[in-house]
Amino acid sequence: MNTRDTRNSPTMMGRRRFLISSASAVAWLAAGGLSGIAQSPPPQVLPPLPYVENGLEPFITAKTIGFHYGKHHKGYLDNLNKLIAGTEYADLSLEKIIAGTAGRAEKTAIFNNAAQTWNHTFYWKSMRPKGGGEPPAELKQKMDASFGGVDACKKELVSAAVSQFGSGWAWLVLEGDKLKVVKTANADNPLTTGMKPLLVIDVWEHAYYLEHQNRRADYVNAVLDTLINWEFALQNAG
């Protein structure tokens, strides 16, 4: 795969891509950039799972985690490290790689693998054994103010997760001081539109198919009722 930077290409296409990428970066910076987002410095490595592989059973089995973490997540990370070796991205934090490649057609492979690496690390932390239940008071207060209650917030998360056509992610984010639910397709990530991710649910089929087959709503409800890590969301809101 050609990973050379083509920004200086004399062709019109190269020039057009450069203009698009500049506009995207400017919009991103204007929206707040990486302020308040913890950085993952180089080199990019696979972080340990925050629990044992069978820690989310019975709703997400060790078999699913074994493939999802050990093959999918690791695969994105390994691809990313191959793609950035010897490039300007090798010495950047994962977050800066994502920001620097978002919306740039010639950097799609780096963006996809960087964002998928980030999204999965964030997803593992968004769950915990014996999760779910009532959110901490401070988060509950924000949910009341933004959605009219915890159940309304959960309902929006289910709706976003179920209505995402094809592969993607359902996120609880902070935009300014307001909580919002957003969905993204494929590798896309709300960091690049100036929002602060608080938690995420992976709705790619590989996340739930072994246990729930085509019943995505069952998986999402199980995550929200029994696995979601509200404390992690509150930490990220700080």
Ligand code: MN3
């Ligand atoms: Mn996944």
